[in-house]
């Protein structure tokens with residue numbers, strides 16, 4: 001039986017946005033004063049409740065959304081509540097997701113609340129592409145946001161970039177990469193734009209002039225090359241970091257370690273069980289309970305998650321048939337087998353879903 005670290009992660013969902021981006025299917029809604037105030041009260045209630053269920057130290061806290069930077073000064077009572085309900089480690093990583101268009105005064109408030117990592121939804125470095133994506137901020141605001149976060153004292157800054165954007169090509173991608181890398185972030189999360197059902201983009205996906213599958217793949221491979229050549233390690237399918245700046249909170253998900261998620265749509269893996277709050281803001285405010293999502297952490301799940309990481313999975317975790325399969329995939333440049341481990345290559349990461357499924361299928 002593998003041993004899990006005693007410490008856990010804590011995720012807090014802030015389900016409000018000033019405007020819905022047309023590609024987004026995260027659970028978020030418009031902010032109204034009345035609902036917002038009731039939500040903060042409900043969050044404080046749930047933080048206290050979950051803190052009463054464990055003595056385990058919390059070594060990562062992540063405010064995600066939605067748009068946590070809309071909290072303004074309310075981030076202070078929330079982090080105070082987290083500290084009084086849980087034992088927060090002295091060196092805990094405390095991340096706040098921010099919209100680059102938010103009031104830059106927020107960064108100082110977040111620092112005062114103890115946050116030490118900021119994740120900025122920069123996405124692109126050109127106003128036309130940001131507009132085509134339906135983002136409400138400009139490239140200039142994104143640059144100012146990184147500067148303001150740094151001036152407020154943040155020494156661990158992550159920027160998101162989206163690739164395979166409408167009307168994009170390798171040239172525009174390289175411009176976006178240069179724009180972000182010029183700001184010298186410590187971490188970069190990269191997402192291929194996917195058109196999800198129930199989004200505004202879905203209804204007009206044929207008008208968006210998106211790159212085809214090969215074009216999107218070429219952009220992903222270019223992104224990997226460009227970021228790796230600038231010193232960002234490709235440590236997970238969608239994540240790149242300078243040495244030592246990997247997201248400690250997100251690593252918990254891929255390492256199948258335990259965490260508690262609070263807020264509508266937030267998922268948890270705690271005491272061996274997976275569960276989640278429904279996507280229902282009013283229900284959360286009035287006291288919805290969490291719904292079960294099965295046992296977590298079985299061998300298959302652990303392998304599926306760990307294979308996302310470039311650190312790979314020991315060969316001892318695989319059957320002889322799966323290792324034979326892995327050798328074939330390595331021959332096609334999709335996997336690396338070295339140092340007693342199997343890991344996806346950049347090319348393999350692009351096709352991760354099918355490769356991981358093939359390996360798990362053979363791993364009986």
Ligand code: SF4
Nearest residue numbers: 017020021024065066
């Ligand atoms: S700001 Fe983020 S969470 Fe809000 S709608 Fe846009 S992409 Fe979704």
